Amino acid sequence: MRRGVLPSLAVLAVAVLASLAFGAGDVGPLRAVAVVLGGGDDDARFAVLELRVPRTLVAVAVGLALGLAGAVLQAAARNPLAEPGLLGVSAGASFAVVITIAAGASAASVGPAVAVLGAAAGCLLALGAARLRGTGDDPIRLVLAGAALSGLLSAGTSVVLLLDQRTADEVRFWTVGSVAGRDLGTLGEVGPVLAAGVVIAWLVARPLSALALGDSTARSLGHRPARARALGVAAVALLVGGSVAAAGPIAFVGLVVPFLARALVGPDLRRVLTVCLLLGPAVVLVADVASRLLVRPYEMPLGVITALIGAPVLVAVVRSSRMPAL
């Protein structure tokens, strides 16, 4: 159980420190570290405590949710490529939010509930379509169907945005993933949703890992495959919906993190989930720090960096001739 946990913990600690230390502004690492150690000047105190600490916490929450969601979705679909961003789950969540705002709600009043519902719809659409047509056994076709679905949903989002200027102003935030400028209020709103998702993911880990042996074996071990999958999808919807509500759609985290976790601790789903809890935040934090440093003094959307990290991983997974069976 220890294997993989300690290194992940160390990586996470370094990432948190880096996230507090580096910024797009001119409060450099030395001044920031002084604040962390309890001293520092006023400017640095403000930048670190008021701006970087909330942002880091949001990034940790989002990373945790996305990493976990990826691992659970991959186990439920028995497909190492099933990633919430690739399958249209995130696109479903942001489409739902955009539609709600276009229908008249104000951005502030749209809670995570709408995003969760949209995520659930996207999830069920992609998985349901794949199961219905029997493409479940072919990991690659599931991904293609998901890509087509997210392409369609984001085109729909663009149409709504073009037609409705007010919506465009209010929702720009929902269409590109970023954790910049989020405060602790955001976290308070989505926190319960994410917590519920984490709990369900944990409860469903055992049955889901039994599914890897095939449905009939899982059944003879006393699990109910259909219920396990349904709960898994619910957990994914809660986690992804919550994270989209907090930070917008961020692709590829759900692919990269479980991939790393499996490489570290092997296929056991509960171990993978444990490591995902640590590596997810680490990956998002690293990407976020990169997004602050690459185009100083501006910032990049976080989703761009995760795509740059994630796309090579996707290619590597597809290329590996023996795709890890789940």
Add this chain to the structure above:
Amino acid sequence: MTATRPATAPATPPPGTWRVAAGGRSVLVDRRAALAATVLGVLVLLVVAVSLAIGTARLSVLDTLPAAFGTGETRDVLLVQKLRLPRVVAGVLVGGALGISGVLLQTLARNRLATPDTVGLNDGATAFAVASIVAVSTSLAPSALALVGAATAAALTLGLAGGAGQRGYRFLVVGLGVGAALGALTQLMLARAPIDAANQAFPWTVGSLNARAPLAIALLAAGLAVALPVAVVLGRQLRMLRLADAVVVGLGLRVARVRIAVIGVAVVTAGLAIAAAGPLGLVALIAPEMARKAAGPRSVAVVGSALAGALVVLLADLLGRTVAAPLELPVGIVTAVVGGPYLLWLLLTTRTRRIP
């Protein structure tokens, strides 16, 4: 020595084809394909006329085609020739180029999903075109660099996937990854660029006939003039490529050479089209499909596919201009919304995705 040719009468052409002979050489023309191309051509002309007629000032559809050639009322001539014709011509050329690129790639990979979009060509061309605008502001650069970008993306995808194999789903996901990385690079450059350059580069990221540069259109026209005949010839050879590789080699076709030529033409047409109008999603998927439906399974409908591409782009542009007027939806978004369900349906319906 008299150059004697066997005095036998030329063999009767196989059913459903015409034999067209000139200068001692002859080719077989598929009747249904020729008919389909004619019908599609007439449809394109019709839609061109309608596109020229519709706008803030409406013209009569019958007046538009004469006005395009300079006869009719002065106001109409001015309106059509100066304002609307360039856009329509751009639409026809871009659609045609995408149609050719799509039909060649699909037939080569024997997979209806293999299009410039899915292989990452679009994202590659976009990334490099944006790079050229953000870095060097000359008007030649976008077209040239879009070509380089399309070629790079094709090389990356096909190289990483180990060639466009018979079981061609793997290379599609590789293309997805390559496209995602290149798309992220585009975003990165747009974020780094000064705001003016970023605004100038923005059309490249949505796909629209609004921001067409005259030079890019001219280059596209020139490229198409070369690529279309080459593609027609290649299409006839691709027809043989449907057989097993061993049989094809036995029939005297140099498979590797044809493959490279096909990929080359597909890259050139897609790259030039994207340099002119930005990435128009899914045109290269839908157009060959329409052409195949119309022309039947026997031939590789290169000309039909080009015409169908023009038709799709013109119709999408028309729809984008009228459906939410006075607001204008970019063509790229219209094609994505209309083509998306079709792509999903294609992925989920039949188990085999072979091209007949």
